[in-house]
Amino acid sequence: MPTHIYSNPLEIVDISEINQDTADKLLHAASTQGFLMLEGHGFSQEEVDQLYNLSAKFFTEVPLEEKQKYPIDKRNRGYTGMGVENLELDQLDKKVGDPKECFNFAAMNLAAGVPDQKLPTLFRDNMDTISKTVLKLREDTKKILKLLAMGLQVDEKKGGSDWFVMRHSDTRPSGTTFRLLHYHSPVKPGASNEEKDKYREVNIAGAHTDYGGLTLLFQKEGEDGLQILSPMTKKWEAVPFVAASPKFATNGDAPPLIVNIADQLSYWTNGLLRSTVHRVRFAEKSLDEGKDRYSIVMFSHPSDDTLLEPVPSKLISSEDTRGASQYLLKHGRSQTAGEHLARRLASTYGWY
Numbered sequence: 123m124p125t126h127i128y129s130n131p132l133e134i135v136d137i138s139e140i141n142q143d144t145a146d147k148l149l150h151a152a153s154t155q156g157f158l159m160l161e162g163h164g165f166s167q168e169e170v171d172q173l174y175n176l177s178a179k180f181f182t183e184v185p186l187e188e189k190q191k192y193p194i195d196k197r198n199r200g201y202t203g204m205g206v207e208n209l210e211l212d213q214l215d216k217k218v219g220d221p222k223e224c225f226n227f228a229a230m231n232l233a234a235g236v237p238d239q240k241l242p243t244l245f246r247d248n249m250d251t252i253s254k255t256v257l258k259l260r261e262d263t264k265k266i267l268k269l270l271a272m273g274l275q276v277d278e279k280k281g282g283s284d285w286f287v288m289r290h291s292d293t294r295p296s297g298t299t300f301r302l303l304h305y306h307s308p309v310k311p312g313a314s315n316e317e318k319d320k321y322r323e324v325n326i327a328g329a330h331t332d333y334g335g336l337t338l339l340f341q342k343e344g345e346d347g348l349q350i351l352s353p354m355t356k357k358w359e360a361v362p363f364v365a366a367s368p369k370f371a372t373n374g375d376a377p378p379l380i381v382n383i384a385d386q387l388s389y390w391t392n393g394l395l396r397s398t399v400h401r402v403r404f405a406e407k408s409l410d411e412g413k414d415r416y417s418i419v420m421f422s423h424p425s426d427d428t429l430l431e432p433v434p435s436k437l438i439s440s441e442d443t444r445g446a447s448q449y450l451l452k453h454g455r456s457q458t459a460g461e462h463l464a465r466r467l468a469s470t471y472g473w474y
């Protein structure tokens with residue numbers, strides 16, 4: 123009997139065409155699973171390989187003392203070492219963090235794709251690759267935001283399909299962060315089953331939701347491991363690696379990007395768009411081969427000064443007792459994206 127039967131719980135949405143049909147598909151995925159796979163993102167396999175190579179070079183060749191010269195700061199820029207970050211929602215007081223290291227590029231000028239921060243030489247020398255990636259991810263993010271506004275039929279008088287995009291300035295400060303992640307394999311190649319079994323059920327990124335508006339993620343073949351707590355089935359479901367469909371594979375395009383709705387878009391839409399809980403475990407193949415896991419993520423946030431007031435859409439009730447409407451009813455004002463983010467970062471890194 124085959125042991126690896128992967129079904130894909132996520133819808134695959136092609137955003138090559140910006141029209142109402144695409145918008146409706148995207149809104150459906152975003153309001154059911156809160157996660158989807160995106161095609162028509164414009165990344166070639168070659169570009170994605172180049173990025174992974176840069177990431178592997180940084181994490182495996184740059185000495186720890188050098189990485190530690192760029193410790194994570196309050197604007198979420200820099201390096202976090204093994205065990206520093208703790209994403210587990212239920213255990214924010216636990217002493218041991220996730221077995222991963224990360225490098226964050228933040229405080230971005232999103233018109234140029236350049237972060238305002240001190241960087242290791244390797245990244246300074248490869249800023250071109252990083253900027254090109256950030257700009258392309260930014261373009262995809264804006265397309266998605268436009269399609270979501272079209273799907274929500276945002277009031278034309280208030281900005282219609284541009285409603286979200288207008289609140290994502292390229293130059294005003296935001297929490298938008300581009301991040302490289304490296305999860306260390308806990309076992310050596312050829313480890314015994316007994317040894318590997320100890321790690322099959324260990325979360326290497328604890329269960330959490332993302333803080334920003336929208337997240338775009340590259341997951342590598344053979345290094346999957348992302349799991350979602352499906353709002354549909356209420357069960358943990360694996361997000362498998364899925365290859366590019368023939369239409370895109372023949373162009374040399376990269377596999378679908380994984381997209382998820384994060385807290386602020388969910389809050390903004392009174393929960394209509396879902397910020398789904400997710401976690402990461404080592405894929406069986408990674409454990410079998412004793413291979414590390416790499417992923418690459420873009421967290422997009424609205425500009426810090428954006429008021430998270432209820433989205434003017436007939437699909438969202440202003441009487442709602444959740445999210446942005448609830449806050450407005452209770453406090454008589456809306457909170458900004460910057461305020462919303464500051465609270466979440468404080469609980470992840472213990473900044474109080």
Ligand SMILES: O=C(O)CCC(=O)C(=O)O
Nearest residue numbers: 303327332348402417419
């Ligand atoms: O590494 C991954 O696949 C997901 C990481 C993640 O969920 C996060 O950093 O927020």
Ligand SMILES: [Fe+2]
Nearest residue numbers: 330331332400
């Ligand atoms: Fe996440």
